[in-house]
Amino acid sequence: xxxxxxxxxxxxxxxxxxxxxxxxxxxxxxxxxxxxxxxxxxxxxxxxxxxxxxxxxxxxxxxxxxxxxxxxxxxxxxxxxxxxxxxxxxxxxxxxxxxxxxxxxxxxxxxxxxxxxxxxxxxxxxxxxxxxxxxxxxxxxxxxxxxxxxxxxxxxxxxxxxxxxxxxxxxxxxxxxxxxxxxxxxxxxxxxxxxxxxxxxxxxxxxxxxxxxxxxxxxxxxxxxxxxxxxxxxxxxxxxxxxxxxxxxxxxxxxxxxxxxxxxxxxxxxxxxxxxxxxxxxxxxxxxxxxxxxxxxxxxxxxxxxxxxxxxxxxxxxxxxxxxxxxxxxxxxxxxxxxxxxxxxxxxxxxxxxxxxxxxxxxxxxxxxxxxxxxxxxxxxxxxxxxxxxxxxxxxxxxxxxxxxxxxxxxxxxxxxxxxxxxxxxxxxxxxxxxxxxxxxxxxxxxxxxxxxxxxxxxxxxxxxxxxxxxxxxxxxxx
Numbered sequence: 001x002x003x004x005x006x007x008x009x010x011x012x013x014x015x016x017x018x019x020x021x022x023x024x025x026x027x028x029x030x031x032x033x034x035x036x037x038x039x040x041x042x043x044x045x046x047x048x049x050x051x052x053x054x055x056x057x058x059x060x061x062x063x064x065x066x067x068x069x070x071x072x073x074x075x076x077x078x079x080x081x082x083x084x085x086x087x088x089x090x091x092x093x094x095x096x097x098x099x100x101x102x103x104x105x106x107x108x109x110x111x112x113x114x115x116x117x118x119x120x121x122x123x124x125x126x127x128x129x130x131x132x133x134x135x136x137x138x139x140x141x142x143x144x145x146x147x148x149x150x151x152x153x154x155x156x157x158x159x160x161x162x163x164x165x166x167x168x169x170x171x172x173x174x175x176x177x178x179x180x181x182x183x184x185x186x187x188x189x190x191x192x193x194x195x196x197x198x199x200x201x202x203x204x205x206x207x208x209x210x211x212x213x214x215x216x217x218x219x220x221x222x223x224x225x226x227x228x229x230x231x232x233x234x235x236x237x238x239x240x241x242x243x244x245x246x247x248x249x250x251x252x253x254x255x256x257x258x259x260x261x262x263x264x265x266x267x268x269x270x271x272x273x274x275x276x277x278x279x280x281x282x283x284x285x286x287x288x289x290x291x292x293x294x295x296x297x298x299x300x301x302x303x304x305x306x307x308x309x310x311x312x313x314x315x316x317x318x319x320x321x322x323x324x325x326x327x328x329x330x331x332x333x334x335x336x337x338x339x340x341x342x343x344x345x346x347x348x349x350x351x352x353x354x355x356x357x358x359x360x361x362x363x364x365x366x367x368x369x370x371x372x373x374x375x376x377x378x379x380x381x382x383x384x385x386x387x388x389x390x391x392x393x394x395x396x397x398x399x400x401x402x403x404x405x406x407x408x409x410x411x412x413x414x415x416x417x418x419x420x421x422x423x424x425x426x427x428x429x430x431x432x433x434x435x436x437x438x439x440x441x442x443x444x445x446x447x448x449x450x451x452x453x454x455x456x457x458x459x460x461x462x463x464x465x466x467x468x469x470x471x472x473x474x475x476x477x478x479x
Contacts, residue, residue, distance in 0.1 A: 020472050021130045023122060024052045025114070025137040025144055026062075028107060030285035030316055031370040032138050032161050033062040035221050038249035039136070039159070041069055042460055044076040046468050051125070053118060055110075056081040057319045067350045068251035082117045084110045089322050092288040092315040099387040099414075100196050101286045107318030108203060114144045122154050134471045136219065143206070145214050155471070158215035163369050164222055164230040164245070165401065166393040171237045190392045190411050217242035219467070221249045221373055225449045227397065244467040246460070248377040250352055252451050264350050266309050267357065269343055273307060276361030276440060279383070279431050280354050282311040283366040287387045292417060294328050300423025301342065302334070306431045308342045309360075311349045355380050361440060362430045364408065367394040379447030381405050381439040383426045385418070404443040406430060 022043055026036040033054070040050040054062070059081050063071055071077055088106040096102070118135070125133045135156045137145050145156050160167060173191060196204075218238060222245045224231060235243045270278060281301065283289070289297070294312070301308050314326050327346065335344055351371070354360055355378040363375045364383040372394050375382055382405035384395035398405040408426045409418050430436040454461035459468065 019129070019131045020048055021125045021133050022048055022050045022471075023118065023125070023133060023135045024050055025118060025135060025141050026052070026054060026058075027138040027140045027161070028054060028058040028111065028318075029104065030061070030065065031368050032140075033058060034066065035161055035249050035370055036136070036138065036159065037062050037066055037071060038068070038251070039219075039221070039246075040077055041071070041074055041251075042246075042249060042464065043468075044074055046459065047076065048468070048472075049076040049078065051078045051080055051121060053080045053082060053114065053121065055084045057321060061320055065348055067352045080117075080121060082114055084113050087318060089318045091317055091323065091326065094288045094290045094314065094326070094328075096288075098197050099287060100200060100389065101288070101315045102197055102199055104286075104316070104318050105199055105203065108140070111141060112143055114141075115146065118144055119147045119151075122148060122151055126151070126153060132471070137214075140204075142214060149214055155216045156214045157217050157219055157471075159219045159221075161221070161369060162390045163372070163394055163397055164220055164227045164234045165397040166369075166390040168230045168233045168237070169393050171234070190396070194414075195389050195392060215241060217244065217470075219243075220245045221247035221369065223247055223450050223453050224463070225446070225453045226376060226402070242470065244463050246464040246467055248373045248450060248454075250374050250377060252377055252454065253356075264353070266343055266345060266349055267353055270309075270354065270357045270359040273359040275358050277431075278307045278309060278359050279362035279364060279427055280309050280311075280351075280360050280380075281364040282349065282351060282371070283385070283387065284368045284371055285316045286368070286389075287366050288314040289328070291329060295331060296418060296420045297423055298330050298334055299420035301427060302338055303420060303424045304427035304431070305341075306427050308427075309345060309349070309354060310342065311345045311351075313346055313348075352378075362427075362436070364427070367391040367398060369394055372398060376402075376404070376443070377447060377450055379440075379444040381430060381436070381443040383408050383430050385409050386411060386414075402442070402446060404439055404446060406435075406439065 024036050024040050026033045037052065040052050043050050059079050087110045090103045092101055092103050122133045122135060132153045132155070135145060135148055135154065136159050137156060139158055139160050139162070148154050148156050218241055220231065220243070222231065224245055231243065231245050301310065312328055317323060330344070352374055355363060355374055360380055362383060363380045364385060365371050365375065366387045367382065367384050368391060372382070382398050384399055384405050385408040386392040386395040392411040395407060399407050406426060406429060408422065430439065456462055459465045
C-alpha cells in the first residue's frame with residue numbers, strides 16, 4: 001500500500017484521507033443485503049467512506065434487520081435511497097412445486113432502474129474530493145454497472161454471494177470438465193437446472209451476457225481456512241482476475257444487550273438454558289413451507305425431546321412492509337405442549353446473536369451461504385436441509401468436506417415430504433449423540449481457526465488488507 005495513503009492507528013491499517021470511496025450495490029434480497037452491509041462495516045473500519053445504495057424499502061429493511069452493529073451510528077457509512085417503479089408484490093406460494101421464491105422476480109427486474117442513479121453517484125463522488133471510486137456489486141446486479149467501466153478512475157469488483165465450493169462445481173458442470181482432486185463429491189443429482197426455475201435461468205442468462213466485461217476482481221464472503229482449495233480452483237477459472245476471500249463479513253464476537261428489557265425474547269430464554277442444549281431452526285428469508293411440511297417438522301421437533309427455537313415464517317415478499325403475512329398453523333395444542341422446551345418465533349429473529357449464544361448447540365438450516373458463514377464463524381454444527389439455488393452444494397460442503405453437520409434431507413429426495421421421524425432422528429443425532437458431539441467439536445475448532453485467520457496481520461486479516469491495499473494504490477497504477 002502506498003505510504004502517503006495510509007497510516008497505522010491502534011494496530012489497524014487505515015486510509016489517511018478520503019481519496020478513495022466505495023459504492024456498494026447489493027441484490028435486494030435479505031441474505032445479499034445483509035452480507036454487503038456487513039462488508040460495508042469492515043471497509044469503513046479502514047477509514048474509507050462507503051455509499052450503500054438501494055430502493056427505499058430495502059434500505060429500511062436492511063437497517064431494521066441487521067444485528068451485531070448499528071449501521072446508523074457507523075462512521076463513514078452513507079445510505080442512498082433510489083426510486084423504483086411500482087412492481088408486483090405477490091405473497092410466496094407455500095404449495096409451489098419448486099422452493100425457489102419465484103414471487104420476487106418482478107422485484108429483481110426493477111433493479112435495472114438503478115443503472116442511471118449509480119452512474120450519477122459514481123461521477124458525483126469523483127467530482128468531489130475522491131481520486132478513485134470502487135464499486136462492489138452483487139453477482140446478480142451486473143446490468144446496473146454496465147456504464148461504470150467507461151468512467152475514468154472507477155473500478156468494479158464482483159461480489160459472489162455464494163461459496164467458492166458452489167462456484168467451482170458450477171464451472172465444472174457447465175464446462176463438462178473432468179473431476180479435479182477433492183471434487184469427487186459433486187453428485188450428478190445436484191445440477192443447476194434442478195436448483196432453480198426456468199424463469200430464474202432466463203434472468204441469469206440476461207446477466208450472464210455481461211459476465212467478465214465489468215469486473216476488475218472477485219470478492220468472497222469466505223476464508224481460505226474454510227474452502228482454500230476451492231478458492232484456488234475458482235481463481236484458475238476467472239482468467240487472471242484477482243480474487244480475495246475476505247470473510248467472514250459478520251461480526252465475530254457476540255454483542256448481546258444484557259438489559260433484559262431490551263434484548264430479544266429468544267436471547268432472554270437462551271440465558272436460562274444449559275450450554276449447547278438448544279437447536280435453532282430457521283430456513284432463511286427465501287423459503288416457504290407448506291402446511292403439511294410445517295406439521296411434520298413440528299411433530300419431529302416435539303418428539304425429539306430437545307430444546308429448540310423455531311423461526312416459523314414465510315419467505316420475504318419483494319416489499320416486506322406491504323401486505324399481510326400468512327400465519328402458519330401448528331398442530332392443535334402444540335405451543336402449550338412445548339412450553340418451556342421450545343419457542344416459536346414468527347417475526348424476524350436475531351440469528352447472529354442466537355448462534356453466538358453458548359446455549360445454542362445446533363442449527364437446522366436451509367444452508368444459504370449467509371447462514372452457513374454465520375454458523376461456521378460461531379462454531380455451531382448444522383442439520384442441513386437445502387431448499388434451492390446454491391443451498392444443495394453448500395450442504396455438501398458442510399456435511400462432506402468440513403464434516404460440521406449432517407443431512408436432514410438428501411437433494412435427490414427433494415420432492416418427497418420429510419416425515420417427522422426423519423426430523424426427530426436428525427435433531428437427536430445432532431444434539432444428543434456422540435456423533436453430534438464430534439460435529440460440535442469440529443465446528444468449534446473451525447470457528448477458532450477462522451477467527452484466528454482474521455487476526456493474522458494488522459486490520460482484518462491478510463486478505464482484507466491485501467484488498468484494501470489494492471483499491472488504495474497510487475492512481476498512476478490504476479491501469
